[in-house]
Amino acid sequence: MAEINPFWDELCDGVFGEPVAPYGVTGEGHLPSYFRTSDLAEASIGLAGVALARLGAHGKVVVDRRLASLWFDMTLRPLGWEAGSLWDAIAGNYQCKDGWIRLHTNAPHHRDAALSVLQVALDRDAVANAVQEWDGETLEAAIVAAHGCAAFMRTSQEWEAHPQGRALATEPLVHWEDHGACAPREASLEELKVLDLTRVLAGPVATRLLAGFGADVLRIDPPTWNEPSVEMEVTLGKRCAGLDLRQADDLARLKELMREADVFVHGYRADALEKLGLGVEVRRALNPEMIDVSLNAYGWSGPMVARRGFDSLVQMSCGIAAASGAGKPVPLPVQALDHATGYLVAACVLESLRARSEGVLKSAKLSLARTARLLMQETCAFEREGAIEKNARDFSDMVEATGWGDAHRVTPPLKIDGKAPKWHIPAGPLRRHSAAWA
Ligand SMILES: CC(C)(COP(=O)(O)OP(=O)(O)OC[C@H]1O[C@@H](n2cnc3c(N)ncnc32)[C@H](O)[C@@H]1OP(=O)(O)O)[C@@H](O)C(=O)NCCC(=O)NCCSC(=O)C(=O)O
Numbered sequence: 001m002a003e004i005n006p007f008w009d010e011l012c013d014g015v016f017g018e019p020v021a022p023y024g025v026t027g028e029g030h031l032p033s034y035f036r037t038s039d040l041a042e043a044s045i046g047l048a049g050v051a052l053a054r055l056g057a058h059g060k061v062v063v064d065r066r067l068a069s070l071w072f073d074m075t076l077r078p079l080g081w082e083a084g085s086l087w088d089a090i091a092g093n094y095q096c097k098d099g100w101i102r103l104h105t106n107a108p109h110h111r112d113a114a115l116s117v118l119q120v121a122l123d124r125d126a127v128a129n130a131v132q133e134w135d136g137e138t139l140e141a142a143i144v145a146a147h148g149c150a151a152f153m154r155t156s157q158e159w160e161a162h163p164q165g166r167a168l169a170t171e172p173l174v175h176w177e178d179h180g181a182c183a184p185r186e187a188s189l190e191e192l193k194v195l196d197l198t199r200v201l202a203g204p205v206a207t208r209l210l211a212g213f214g215a216d217v218l219r220i221d222p223p224t225w226n227e228p229s230v231e232m233e234v235t236l237g238k239r240c241a242g243l244d245l246r247q248a249d250d251l252a253r254l255k256e257l258m259r260e261a262d263v264f265v266h267g268y269r270a271d272a273l274e275k276l277g278l279g280v281e282v283r284r285a286l287n288p289e290m291i292d293v294s295l296n297a298y299g300w301s302g303p304m305v306a307r308r309g310f311d312s313l314v315q316m317s318c319g320i321a322a323a324s325g326a327g328k329p330v331p332l333p334v335q336a337l338d339h340a341t342g343y344l345v346a347a348c349v350l351e352s353l354r355a356r357s358e359g360v361l362k363s364a365k366l367s368l369a370r371t372a373r374l375l376m377q378e379t380c381a382f383e384r385e386g387a388i389e390k391n392a393r394d395f396s397d398m399v400e401a402t403g404w405g406d407a408h409r410v411t412p413p414l415k416i417d418g419k420a421p422k423w424h425i426p427a428g429p430l431r432r433h434s435a436a437w438a
Pocket of ligand 1: 267
């Protein structure tokens with residue numbers, strides 16, 4: 001019998017609150033990592049599949065472990081055009097006086113924040129020279145205070161002793177909240193309206209999966225937010241609209257959409273929606289039966305609760321990047337915290353739908369840092385031999401007419417009763433649809 005995935009029990013406990021029989025596995029291999037990254041890929045995608053099967057069909061869930069690992073990375077192979085670079089000119093790891101720090105500068109306002117603190121122009125060497133003059137924690141604090149994104153590399157022991165690491169140690173994998181009885185509603189994904197206010201990878205991965213099994217996903221972005229390197233990954237299957245929530249008309253439009261939504265998935269910082277006039281009380285008054293699932297970077301308690309954060313920064317903070325002992329950051333081979341959290345978010349949406357079909361309204365909160373804590377429980381030997389490398393056979397024959405050109409995509413890893421997800425809307429640029437339900 002195949003070995004039980006090391007994360008399965010804890011995932012079931014966190015999402016279903018009870019043991020559940022696992023999915024079947026095909027395919028094999030591992031991503032080269034000091035952590036069980038491929039196990040997490042397989043189990044988190046399996047979890048979303050099992051959550052879907054629990055909704056009603058009770059179908060057989062099968063995960064291809066090799067493809068699951070590949071879906072934790074970029075899945076598209078452009079035909080005759082080029083995808084943009086994943087990182088901007090200065091994003092990356094830099095040596096400071098007492099260690100290493102990572103700057104996340106893909107968004108222009110985050111880049112401006114880092115450059116204003118370092119007082120240099122947009123030039124990698126200039127940034128490197130300036131960073132060398134700083135203590136890591138001081139620089140991290142200064143960039144964060146300027147509304148930017150940076151993380152000093154800490155060991156796992158340092159993180160465990162850090163006030164944020166200590167707060168996180170007391171948090172569950174999923175913060176479930178029970179809102180009491182509601183009218184039971186059918187739990188099918190067909191025609192389910194999912195309002196998606198998430199960005200970059202983690203949240204959008206969740207709603208991409210829901211779209212692949214039939215949900216009507218409407219993603220809303222601010223007027224100037226762009227994600228050139230990942231839009232082709234995360235817009236698959238969704239309609240994408242823009243609203244400036246600081247304008248009364250657009251805010252009113254979003255509230256209209258919310259009144260009709262079944263599910264609201266969001267990845268704004270803990271206090272950002274409140275500041276936009278869309279706090280939890282407002283949302284519940286607008287639509288008392290809307291399922292609300294959110295994700296944050298550093299958890300839902302502790303001094304860093306409102307901090308901006310990305311997968312690569314959380315890896316630096318919590319000890320993943322330092323785990324090799326090489327004295328320099330060694331990141332995970334893929335952005336596994338984002339992807340795993342995304343599939344957990346999808347599983348929580350599905351589990352909430354199941355509860356609502358039985359007349360109970362629930363909401364859930366997750367975080368990248370708590371997912372990191374799960375991953376860090378299982379270390380392993382770094383094996384490059386036999387490591388998964390994408391090849392032509394991993395791609396589907398189907399041609400996807402994306403908004404940028406034709407492309408092949410890696411075959412999806414999940415099947416339920418032999419049925420793979422199917423996306424009816426190809427990937428395309430943000431804000432190209434109107435802010436209305438289909
Ligand atoms: C993703 C973020 C880093 C993005 O950072 P920011 O752009 O600085 O986000 P904020 O949420 O603070 O939004 C900035 C400001 O824009 C405002 N804002 C946001 N949306 C709108 C719209 N639609 N209209 C008008 N104004 C808006 C918001 O209220 C803030 O106002 P002010 O408050 O006035 O400034 C952060 O939101 C975040 O940490 N989210 C939680 C975790 C998360 O989802 N991380 C990314 C996962 S993917 C990942 O990790 C990875 O790929 O790696």
